[in-house]
Amino acid sequence: MSTAGITPTTRRRFLSILATATAGSAATACGAAARRTTTLRYQGWTGQVTLPELAQDLGHLGRVDLRWVGNTISGPQDVQSAATGQVDFGGAFNGAVVKLQSTGAPLTSVIGYYGTDKESYTGFFVPRNSPVKGPRDLLGRKVGMNTLGGHSEAVLDLYLQRKGLSEEEAKRTEPLALPPVNHEQSLRQGHIDVAALSGIFRDKAQAAGGLRMVFSDHDFLGAFTAGTYVFRDDFVKRNPDTVRDFTAGIARTIEWSRETPRDQVIDRFTKIIQARRRNENADAVRYWRSWGVAGKGGVIADQEFGTWLAWLEREGQVPKGKVRSGDLYTNEFNPYAGGGSRR
Template identity: 30%
Template sequence: MSVNTSRRAALKTLAMFGTAGAASIILPGCWDKESGAAKSAGAPAVVKSVGDAIVEFKYPDNPSFDLIYLAEELGYFEGTRAKPKYVGKIAAPQLIPLVGTGEIDFGTRMVPLVISAIASGLDLKVVSAGGKTLEEAPHMKYFVRKDSGIRTAKDLEGKTIGFNSFGACAEFVTKTYLRQHGVDVNKINWLVVPDNQGEQTVETGNIDLAIIHPPHSGGAENNPALHKLWSDYDLDRGLGGMAPYSAHGKFIREHPEATRDVVRAVARAGNWVNANPEEARKITARRIGMDLGKVERYAYVENLVVTEPPIQYYIDILESEGKIPRGKVKVKDVYTNEFNPFAGQKV
């Protein structure tokens, strides 16, 4: 993507709010009972009316475990009014600012980034829940060298922690946990390191601890030179692990039916991943050219229905950190389940 005026404005906004410092329900009719795989034949999930135009939504083409890519692979956009239009790779810290300005129409990043973007005046809304943390499928993992001597939270004072961006889960979940264990987080050097570089960077000693998300955490998990300290499940039992999908406000207003089709497609894909984790790993490995043995998966919120506790959790943290004024953003400002056809259904 070219760097233009709106992108520069988005990046300035980003700097304002962070860069400074068990199986789910399977939707009926979609699955082969013997294999659990998606059927290739049969009626589409949404049948367009005659004359309905397909809306292309702008989306990043990143090397990640992502429900948009899986939904497309599984055929969940077929017969709908929505189709992804990939616009190239976009660095993680830029995703939410670019959703907020409309340079991309959808993006998935953690709740605190969305809250901060809304507080700064950007036009976006969470329309679908995403990943959730399970003990066996955490949202992120923490790795050190085996010979580092680092085994407790207090050992990290004076050390360098690498993580994928300021303003998101890796920063705030980690700082909250460290403070709870008596660590002065101001004595830690915080360095942005992309997930796909975290394993190598900690192994070579350029950082002391790497916080890595799936699918790339699998390489570090299997690296004999490294030791896993924790996962985010160990830190907060998953309260901070919801990684939702957000949409640009103008896109939502102009294309409500296409928005609904996107949310339906990713909800179906999330349920499919929960029921077919190994197949999902294979698709991801093939798509990004990664060795299957190193690919880790996410688990997803059932039907991707957004709940309020994970949002309030981050509002409280952002207010306590002084990142947003107290009372400026309410939970209802951040999300809507209006476009999720499964909202209100029992799981």
Template identity: 30%
Template sequence: MTLLRSLALAALLSGTALSAAADPVTLRYLPNHGGLAAFELAAELGYYDAAGITLENLGYATGGPETLIALAGGSADIGSAATPAVLNAIAGGNDFVAVFPTNGINDSAQSIFYVRDDSPIRTIADLPGHTIAVNTLGAHLDYVVREALHQKGLPEDAANLVVVPGPQLDQVLRAGQVDVSAFGYWQTTFEGAARQKGGLRAVFDDTDVLGEIAGGFAVLRRDWIDAHPAEARAFVDGATKALDYARSHPAETKAIFARVLQERGENPEVAQYFAGYGVREGGLATTRDVQFWIDILTREGKIAPGKIAAADILYQSAEAPAPATN
């Protein structure tokens, strides 16, 4: 059955909406190094207290695809991944719903591909034959490189991608172990710290390739949403409210980041470089956020034409309007 979904929930945020959960629930998830997901920030701000929603940290994920595997297998309740990874998982038979954009790509928050100052790499056209460090394969940075090369008329596999955890991206680049380090839009803390040291030069960012677009989505299983509609709405409402909080309270958000990173045993100093989530007001998604990648995956033969429609996988509570078309 088609389930039309949308992310335009900001106007609906209220104490009543956030307390709508019928029963206490615990949602298990895998966090990323160096930052907080919007739903983690919501929990820190107390937005889930009245709804009876608690979060259980299962330990760090290497990347979004790992969270989708855990979600599909039932060991986690929340996935969080780049849009093409989500679409590939759905095309593979998983009945997932993209409930809100985790991050957006714009002029203030984007993925940036860095080289050393003395590198001969100046443009995307120089990437073939070189090694690029990314956090994981089959997700956002992987597909940005493929699309960047495609747009230049080059083979999509012309560069060599290797997996490097976020905290080591700066180190491996400066040591000459890779030619390019790609700092994802969710890794602005690590990117800022690396940039502050100097000696690096940005070659391009993903807005150059994709334009302004949602970077990825938080994902729930459709059967969980159907079984817990009030809890699902409260979860999304809290997260989208947190996204707006981060935009209007950047200093306070960085302070929360620093505290939580320290509690996790990470470096709290990187919190000062958090550049925001980059999402539209209210956590709004548009059809293009998903359709752009559907078209690319269809072009690559990974999704059969017409198999997936953006409107079928974007979350919409009963009270919310349909997603914008651009």
């Protein structure tokens, strides 16, 4: 894929657009959320099975029924769709959730759904003969990732920060949003210098050879839950039982996935994809290794927001003291939290 027609978009421009769009559509969201329901509208991911989809197939969602409205490749876009009432819940990297909530979006995270561990991680790859070997070599380089303002960009920034680069130096890197399926090809053809790869895209690229990983999020952050599912606050107020059933079902499904042999989980994924008939194939699910969720049942830990809140404050994207991490999420609907609440 050629990147000649792509205009570089800075992270601040993206986040500004995100905030403006959220504020401008608040009235629409109020009307969409002003209802009681056990049916949850959501976005999926092509060729993948999300935790809610697996939970529904396993019968873990109780009275809750899911209604698929389309697909996304962007966590920030997904949670904005929740904020504006286009869907009833969305999931994204916690840093993107913090940023969106700091603009006044009335959202609360209820459960962790993906993260980083030794099996599931994002690696930043270069061609084997690339001169990029360390943090300072990344300055001035084009770094391909699935979306701006998400997990990969935050990890890149935090890596540069922790390796001693100044904020001005870190700005010299050039994050570029590309469809994940094009990352490896763009890297090998020299259209980007570095590619953030995870899951099937990472494993396929490594199997093909000729690439080298400079660093991964797991290298310097260890295991952590990276993303959460969010609901609008007014939706939660009107539908607490629905949110409770959803959260409990996801929690149970996370633990089912830990306890079930990997080949059986993948077999379940394959059957779900074949049955839903969305004109896709199930090849990607063969590369599933784990959800990467750190807390039992997806229980949210304060540091899983605090790490990214501190980063956003340092970057000037969230005013210091405006947001408190404990106000951004709740464990009250999660049975693995023992009934404790963070609200």
